[in-house]
Amino acid sequence: MKVAIVNLSEIVSGDWRSPFNAGDTILIDDNHIQSVGSASAAAVEQADIVIDADGMTAIPGLIDSHVHITFGDYTPRQRTVGYLESYLHGGVTTSISASEVHVPGRPRDVDGVKALAIAAQRCFAEYRPGGMRVLAGSVILEPGLQRADFDDLARQGVRLAKAGFGAVKSAYDYVPLVADAKAAGLITTCHTGGSSIPGSGAITGDHLLAMHPHVSFHINGGPTAMPDADFERVIRESRIALQVCTAGNLRTALLCARLAVQHEAFDRFIIATDTPTGSGVMPLGMLYTIAHLASLTDMPPEQSICAATGNNATVYGLDNGFLKAGAAADIVLLDAPDGGTQTSALAAIKNGDIAAIGAVITAGTPRFVGRSRNTPATTRHARVVRSNAIQDFAAAPT
Numbered sequence: 001m002k003v004a005i006v007n008l009s010e011i012v013s014g015d016w017r018s019p020f021n022a023g024d025t026i027l028i029d030d031n032h033i034q035s036v037g038s039a040s041a042a043a044v045e046q047a048d049i050v051i052d053a054d055g056m057t058a059i060p061g062l063i064d065s066h067v068h069i070t071f072g073d074y075t076p077r078q079r080t081v082g083y084l085e086s087y088l089h090g091g092v093t094t095s096i097s098a099s100e101v102h103v104p105g106r107p108r109d110v111d112g113v114k115a116l117a118i119a120a121q122r123c124f125a126e127y128r129p130g131g132m133r134v135l136a137g138s139v140i141l142e143p144g145l146q147r148a149d150f151d152d153l154a155r156q157g158v159r160l161a162k163a164g165f166g167a168v169k170s171a172y173d174y175v176p177l178v179a180d181a182k183a184a185g186l187i188t189t190c191h192t193g194g195s196s197i198p199g200s201g202a203i204t205g206d207h208l209l210a211m212h213p214h215v216s217f218h219i220n221g222g223p224t225a226m227p228d229a230d231f232e233r234v235i236r237e238s239r240i241a242l243q244v245c246t247a248g249n250l251r252t253a254l255l256c257a258r259l260a261v262q263h264e265a266f267d268r269f270i271i272a273t274d275t276p277t278g279s280g281v282m283p284l285g286m287l288y289t290i291a292h293l294a295s296l297t298d299m300p301p302e303q304s305i306c307a308a309t310g311n312n313a314t315v316y317g318l319d320n321g322f323l324k325a326g327a328a329a330d331i332v333l334l335d336a337p338d339g340g341t342q343t344s345a346l347a348a349i350k351n352g353d354i355a356a357i358g359a360v361i362t363a364g365t366p367r368f369v370g371r372s373r374n375t376p377a378t379t380r381h382a383r384v385v386r387s388n389a390i391q392d393f394a395a396a397p398t
């Protein structure tokens with residue numbers, strides 16, 4: 001299926017070093033972006049579906065790199081069904097599991113944690129809730145896991161490993177586990193800050209620097225922050241990705257953002273929500289953190305969006321997160337919220353407002369066009385002005 005999005009006022013690229021694409025049109029061919037910028041009338045004419053953006057801003061679909069996936073579209077922590085589909089209405093087109101630690105009665109033995117990660121990976125390999133891509137299956141690092149176990153997991157399609165909830169005596173006991181998981185090619189992630197649930201301990205700068213995982217999960221605290229002095233150490237003395245989360249400490253999220261810019265470490269500065277947790281289900285969490293960073297620091301709004309899109313894609317090796325030819329066609333149309341003081345999506349975000357979403361497209365398929373059920377209404381009105389597609393847009397694989 002070919003889709004054309006026309007009449008865009010701004011196109012945010014996802015690349016913070018070059019955050020805007022010129023032009024007003026995006027062409028999609030099946031699952032991928034065909035071109036970004038301008039298109040001939042003939043090319044638009046050939047599209048099966050034409051969406052008139054009415055002057056809205058296109059951004060890459062948001063990538064939430066810290067979601068507490070379990071199985072299906074269900075969170076046991078908040079006993080809520082359909083939360084992932086609801087996040088899609090907050091612009092999140094990809095959710096990455098923070099490990100399936102919320103599965104009730106989760107296993108803690110070697111065979112059990114391996115089985116849990118493999119089962120979660122399999123469950124979401126084809127299943128897209130509401131059209132969202134879910135990267136699930138993150139093995140919870142427990143004592144006893146050996147290099148051969150990580151090789152086995154990698155061969156089975158598991159890509160992620162998580163330190164922070166195992167039955168270790170000290171967080172330093174994660175050092176050989178993280179090293180073995182990395183050697184097997186897994187992306188390693190680590191809880192950071194004070195303990196979030198009974199039985200887990202604080203993890204601070206010394207632990208992170210000893211482990212050197214790929215990603216410091218909620219470096220701003222999940223929800224309790226590590227000492228302020230540790231932020232600069234982790235930024236200067238490592239290559240660890242700096243994940244700031246909505247459900248964390250806002251003050252240290254801003255501190256980390258300023259330090260990442262100051263020390264030229266913004267490539268590894270990434271945004272996530274760390275939800276659903278005790279903080280709740282937060283469909284607009286990514287938009288809140290984007291707005292907090294843009295309105296409470298000097299960061300331009302487009303740079304904040306790139307931290308939620310292209311930066312996450314690069315850290316996790318995904319094929320989306322950028323609006324460029326060849327990337328997976330995950331696209332969100334943003335606008336100033338109706339009734340606000342600003343006239344564009346980016347100005348609204350800089351003002352601290354939650355941008356309004358006018359359309360979400362994933363894997364080249366429009367999931368809705370017109371009105372998100374979670375954001376404020378848009379000022380402009382995106383609509384499908386032509387469709388030759390004989391299909392029901394709800395007919396995504398389930």
Ligand SMILES: [Zn+2]
Pocket residue numbers: 066068098222274275277
């Ligand atoms: Zn978490």
